[in-house]
Amino acid sequence: MRQMDPLRADTIREAEGEVLEVGFGTGLNLAYYGPAVKTLVGLDPLDVTDVDKVRARIQNSAFPIERRALRADGGLPFDAGRFDSVVTTWTLCSIPEVRKALREMRRVLKPGGRYVFIEHGRADEDATARWQDRINPLWNRMCDGCNINRKIDRLVEEGGFEMERLDRFRGQGPGIVAQMYRGVATRS
Numbered sequence: 001m002r003q004m005d006p007l008r009a010d011t012i013r014e015a016e017g018e019v020l021e022v023g024f025g026t027g028l029n030l031a032y033y034g035p036a037v038k039t040l041v042g043l044d045p046l047d048v049t050d051v052d053k054v055r056a057r058i059q060n061s062a063f064p065i066e067r068r069a070l071r072a073d074g075g076l077p078f079d080a081g082r083f084d085s086v087v088t089t090w091t092l093c094s095i096p097e098v099r100k101a102l103r104e105m106r107r108v109l110k111p112g113g114r115y116v117f118i119e120h121g122r123a124d125e126d127a128t129a130r131w132q133d134r135i136n137p138l139w140n141r142m143c144d145g146c147n148i149n150r151k152i153d154r155l156v157e158e159g160g161f162e163m164e165r166l167d168r169f170r171g172q173g174p175g176i177v178a179q180m181y182r183g184v185a186t187r188s
Contacts, residue, residue, distance in 0.1 A: 003172050007118050007182065008032050008089055014116040014184055017084025020108060022072045022101070023091030027057035030065075037085075039064045041078075045071045073097035078108045086115045092152055093120060094145040102159025109187045115161055116184050121152040123179040124168065132176050152181035161185035 009032045016036035021029060024042030033040070040063060047069035048054050058065050068077075073095050086105045095101045105115060123129045132149040139148050153166055166183040 004090070004118075005032075007171065007180070011089060011116055011118040011182055012087060014114065015085040015087050016114075018082065019085045019087060020078070020083045020105070021087045022105060023088050024067065026051065026054045029087065029089055030057045030061050033061075033063070035062070037063050039066070041066045041068060041083075043068050043070060043072055043076075045069065071095070072101040072104060074104075076104045076108055080107050081110045081113075082108050084110055084113050086113070088115075088117045088119065090119060092117070092155065093147050093150060094143075096145065098150065098155055099158060102155060102161070106160040106187050111187055113187050114164070114184055115156070115186070117152075117156070118180065118182045119152045120148065120171070120177060121150045121179055121181050122148075123175065125175075128175050128179070132179075135176060148177050153183070156183070156185050160187070162188050 008029055012029050012032040013034050015033060017038055019037055019040045021040060021042050024044040026048055027042065042065060049067055086109050092098050109115060123132060129149065136147055136149045140146060153163065157163060162185060164184045164186050166181065169180050171178040171180045
């Protein structure tokens, strides 16, 4: 994923205030948050805070970080309207109940708050999309629940967000996994 770091930076700099990052993982995004971020809650089903590199990233952060080891598609333990920003980077592909997770993300986002994301998903080109559909069952089993054929823009809108900006482009790598969706959506 290191080749994707420039895409992280362009996405994450949109976050501000109190931030919920869904899919915190090993904290790779921490280096890209700007000075407008006050606090961050990092949500991920895996607890890797005992890993030295993760601990160092958290300790070197310019703002306080709270780490929660739980899934996003359960009921999130936060008050409605708590966060100014929600961030995901290559996360929606692997959440089992992605619609439920997006509704929860919207619920905990303040009215007017921003959901910023960079995700991979379904291709616009029919031939590539057909290959994604064929390969997805095997890919999903081999790659820890990752789905390569989700229509990210549609899922975000079905989650109750209004799309403010969406960039579609092909990233690095094979076309079946390099179809990118970078955007900003708001809770109206």
